[in-house]
Amino acid sequence: MQIYKVGGAVRDRLLERPISEVDWVVVGASAEELLAQGFRPVGADFPVFLHPKTGEEYALARTERKSGRGYGGFTFHASPEVTLEEDLLRRDLTINAMAEDAGGRLIDPCQGQRDLQEKWLRHVSPAFAEDPLRVLRVARFAARYAPLGFRIAPETLALMRQLAESGELQALTAERSWKEISRALMEPRPDVFIRTLHDCGALRELLPEVDALFGVPQPAAHHPEIDTGEHVLAVLRQCAEHAQPLAVRWACLLHDLGKGMTPAEEWPRHIAHERKGLKPIRAVNTRCKAPRDCQELALLVGEYHSHGHRALELRPSTLLELLQCFDVYRRPQRFEEFIAACEMDARGRLGLEQRDYPQAGYLRGAAAAVRAVTVQPLLERGLEGAALGEALKRERLRALETYKAEALGEPSDPPETPRP
Incomplete structure (x- = not known):
């Protein structure tokens, strides 16, 4: 032995x-x-x-x-x-x-x-093309070692294309695919993972909703990178640079899926893409069998990331509705992850990676303001049931009105709002 x-x-x-x-x-x-x-x-x-x-x-x-x-x-x-x-x-x-x-x-x-x-990622033998999981593995290694200058050998990339075209990727179980995808998203360059899959045709087979974003333009005034797919890659890179957790990275990967459904004649605008994106986000979540926390955050970020960007412009009543949707009283960490995803989205724009994102601090302060409202004084007044709920809502709204007035005042030069 x-x-x-x-x-x-x-x-x-x-x-x-x-x-x-x-x-x-x-x-x-x-x-x-x-x-x-x-x-x-x-x-x-x-x-x-x-x-x-x-x-x-x-x-x-x-x-x-x-x-x-x-x-x-x-x-x-x-x-x-x-x-x-x-x-x-x-x-x-x-x-x-x-x-x-x-x-x-x-x-x-x-x-x-x-x-x-x-610094080559090169296959051992032609038998490489017999195992479809190797497409994901090589893309993951590319994401891990890209900071060291590694790249995929042309002949290996050709075999990956061959596998993508063969239909073999459809035979992968959701569990095996998710294991590779989730690990790759946590590598130093998750954007390289997605780009590699796109370049070899595998993204079209595994995550067609994400693949559809490449070539879809956005308004250059708000998105200098223009291409929606390139924007998503930039957002993922920001996630890695800011050490975001998996749920945030997954939500950022899927947040703009609605833009892939915009008719070409409406480009570069994407009206109501947040609502349109919920169906494909659900489809990807289900197909990949993503963990519950990843699924929930992806749907919430997809629906509300524009609210996050416009936080300083929102009426207190709209802001309260947003906070209620996230259940900031019992699940504060989920709202914190939402804020992080919004900030990564704002930073994932060409030339704007270092721009401040004051919406983050404002949203945190708003959540703290409503959490500071206690129910005890209302109970002492004898309120209960629906009346108690309505009174608590009024007190929270009043707290947000006070918070907004103190936090913003009359700003002479309001911060730039990244458009979704």
């Missing part, structure tokens, strides 16, 4: 990056031998085991053969006769097909170290 460190741990050590987890491959052993040593199987039909003490994954060296559609359409062969090189050749990218032995010696049959030095 010989054990080798493989994959990401080897790659990231050579890149001098933090190593989050270590995977191992076992050559010259059988499943029975690992079980006898206390290893725990991950699944009944897959040769991967957890170390009895460290919990790290140990996989038997194996080969794979395409036997059906999709990510799971493979049969594998694991036996003591499978060599390390054979196991490495089944992997996706050359930079992921390296191994180290116990003495730290590098085994690199696919020239992964050279591609690391030259």
Whole structure:
């Protein structure tokens, strides 16, 4: 039995990056031998085991053969006769097909170290095109390593296009797709992930509602980048630069889907795109099986981001309705995420990335003002039921009127409102 460190741990050590987890491959052993040593199987039909003490994954060296559609359409062969090189050749990218032995010696049959030095994401073999999930994985690696100057090899991008055109992407389960999409959105350059999928034709298959935004113009006066797809990419980049959580990034990806439904004869205006966008946002949420918090925030940002941009112009009654929609009394964090998404939207415009967004502070202050209104004095007056609700609403509205007067006064030069 010989054990080798493989994959990401080897790659990231050579890149001098933090190593989050270590995977191992076992050559010259059988499943029975690992079980006898206390290893725990991950699944009944897959040769991967957890170390009895460290919990790290140990996989038997194996080969794979395409036997059906999709990510799971493979049969594998694991036996003591499978060599390390054979196991490495089944992997996706050359930079992921390296191994180290116990003495730290590098085994690199696919020239992964050279591609690391030259900053190429390159497939190992034509078998790459047999697994549709690899399109998403490569796009995710591009998003992770773009700050280091990595780019996808032309021949690999060609295979990704081939996979996108084959219809194989439709065989991916929502769970597998979401796992890759959500991880990619949290990489340093999530915009590179979406652009890569768009460039190879995969975005049209996986997220056609987002793909439809490319080539759709917006008014240049408010959106110097003009193209709606480019705007969404810029918003995602702002999300990464400001370390926004996944729910905010997901909402920002989907916030302008309504603009993809605007008839061409109405361009570059997009009247009522917020309301029009709710149906495609729901469709994407459902198809991707996004977590509930991501789904809820995406719908709220899609419907109300224009309100966020016009916050300083809103009447107190409209502002109160907005705060009520977000339930700022019991779910303050969701409103904070809404504010963050609005700010990323405003900053995701060409040349305006550093412009202040005073709406953020104003909205936070408004939420604090209504939360400061207590119900106890109304209860002491004997109010209850509908009368109590109406009185509480009046008190909150009065608090917002006072807040607006104190916060804004009579500004001589009101801040610029980013148009949706």
